[in-house]
Amino acid sequence: MSDTDFEPWNDPNAEPLIHFQNVTKRFGDFTAIDDLTIDIYEKEFFALLGPSGCGKTTLMRMLAGFENPSEGNIFLAGQDIVPIPPNRRAVNMMFQSYALFPHLSIWDNIAFGLKRDKMSKDAVGERVEEMLRLTRLEQFARRKPHQISGGQRQRVALARSLAKAPKLLLLDEPLGALDKKLRIDTQFELMDIQESTGTTFVIVTHDQEEAMTVASRVAVMDHGRIVQASTPAEIYEAPNSVYVADFIGDVNIIEGYAEKSGDGFNLTWGESRPILKAETQNGFAGGNCALAIRPEKVSVTAEKPEDAANAIKGKVHDIAYLGNLSTYHVEIPGGQIIKAQTANTRRLSRRSFTWEDDVWLSWTATAGVLLAEL
Structure with missing residues (x-):
């Protein structure tokens, strides 16, 4: 989000646009959503992130009205929407398949919902042109969906979803069908469009990079519960559990026992291994734990x-050579592998180290996060 002051979740007086209150959803004996309470605010780009089967799509389908909670309430702008049918909600959903009408032009695809709402011809024309401009599709207005690219079809589906000016737009794996480069370009387009319309977006994805790129906040889900909901930076730098640390990005996990020492902790982690020092700001009190350290915070040196x-x-x-980065997998006594990442700043520079080299790994006391084992 370009507006760095946009943090309504930290404002005790801010009213959420969406409020899930103790929502549970069961399918027979299976609990898909487990007593979940969360607030989503107006103008947020909110990401639901998690592995398959964690409940993120069920959560979205309940917002859309395709499923009803077994228990609890869902409020949209203060109104309980559970009894309201999907077509009467101020919510629109964009599906992964885009679901465009193949026989209609791009213009008519975008106009379809507006015409069904009996909007006047002039108002329809005005709104469709506005949506074409927003999604940069003006020159494709008369083409059919099969005559444009996948990325353009994705923008048509977005334009059609936004045409009715919903309070809330739900996006279900919207970029799943695009190749990697187009996906990255489209992520930034999505952010620009979301910002210029001010519509609240809720996106479901299992792609961590996507969630971390587009979202104002990310909710990491597991077994029908939200494990942590916070800004991408907070989720990455200050995960609240081993599950979140491990799910987002690459991480080294060192298990041990931590005791308070001065401003930080001493971590014991196996016989004849050096005690590790860690300072952490997350309220950790000591005991059995895991130290989570990102590879880019670990240095590799010969001495x-x-x-x-x-x-x-x-x-x-x-x-692992990744063009701009090299990741060294270093085996330490006892057999554990620790990853360390270095930036490749010079073109064709010779690697500092090669296979089987003896090296030293080092990091600061504040580089890692101590997490109570869950």
Whole structure:
């Protein structure tokens, strides 16, 4: 989000646009959503992220009205929407398949819902032209869906969904059918369109990068519950559990026992291994735990670094070269692999280290997050 002051979830006086109140959804003996309470605010781009079967699509279908909760209430702008049928809700849904009418032109696809609402001809024309401009599709207005690319079809579906000016737009894996480069371009287009319309977007995705790129907040789900709902930066830098740390991005997990020491903790993690030092701001109190450290926060050097809070000797087991980055998989005594990432700043630069090299891994006391084992 470009507006850095946009944080209604931190304002105790802000009224949520959507309020899930103790919502449970069962299918027979299976609980898809488990006593879930969450607020989503106006103008948010809110992402539901999680593995298949975690409940994110069920949550979205309940917002759309295709499923009703077994227990609890769902409020939209203060109104309980559970009794309201899908076609009467100020909610629109964009499906992964786009569901465009193949025999209609792009113009008529966008106009379809407006005509059904008996809008005047002039008003329909005005609104469709506005949507074509918004999605940069003016020159394709007379074409049929099969005559345009996948990325353009995605924009038509978006234009059609936004034409009726819903309070809330639901996007179900909207970029799943696009190739990687087009997907990234389209993510930024989605953000621009969401910002310029001010519509609240809720996106369902299992793609972490997508959620972290587009969303004002990300809700990480597991077994019908929201494990953590926060900004992408907070989720990445300050996960509240091993599950979230492990689900978002690449992470090293070191399990051990932490005891308070001065401003931080001493982490014991196996015989004849150096005690690790960690400072953490998440209210952790000590005991059995996991230290989560992102690979980019681990340095690799040939010599033991002076004054490093944490330093472990290991051997390079594998190297993944990703163009701008190299990830070193370093085996430490006891067999655990720790990943360390370095930026490749020079073109065709020779690697500093190669397979089987002895190296030192080091990181600061504040680089990792101590998490109570769940």
